[in-house]
Amino acid sequence: MAGKFCISKGKDGKDYFVLKAGNGEVIFQSQGYKSASGCENGIESVRKHAADESNFECREAKDGRKYFILKASNGQEIGRSQMYKSESGCMNGIASVAKNAGGASISDERDSV
Numbered sequence: 001m002a003g004k005f006c007i008s009k010g011k012d013g014k015d016y017f018v019l020k021a022g023n024g025e026v027i028f029q030s031q032g033y034k035s036a037s038g039c040e041n042g043i044e045s046v047r048k049h050a051a052d053e054s055n056f057e058c059r060e061a062k063d064g065r066k067y068f069i070l071k072a073s074n075g076q077e078i079g080r081s082q083m084y085k086s087e088s089g090c091m092n093g094i095a096s097v098a099k100n101a102g103g104a105s106i107s108d109e110r111d112s113v
Contacts, residue, residue: 003027003100005043007036009110015039017079019046019101027096028070030079036110043106045078046070050101058090066090070097 007017014032017039021027028046033039049055049072058068065083068090072078081097084090 003104005046005104005106007039007043007106007108007110015110017043019097019104021096021100026082027093027100028079028081031077040106042078045072046097046101047104049073049078050098053094053098056094056097058087058094068094 002022004020005017006020007015010016010032012032014034015036015038016032017030018026019028030039030042030046033042049070055071055073056068057071058066060066061083065085066087066089067081067083069080070078081090081093084093
């Protein structure tokens, strides 16, 4: 089963997206966008930049868990992953985003209750 981008409206009124793997697990989440077009451009940016592993950066949180960010060519953060217990988990997450982003469908859930 292929990945899927799910767009939703946050309590702050901004649009967000998550990328879910084929098993439905959230593997990547966006920053907030002020407009629907900005959110859709963010999805296209993930598709474009996830193909190049050098755009990912694995980081360590204060509690020692690992996460990664995906950066655009201008160095700006597009979004980040969930937390992982180990660096190998973080690397597997990067591989999953790279694998799922390109062909992922889009589900707009902003109007659903």
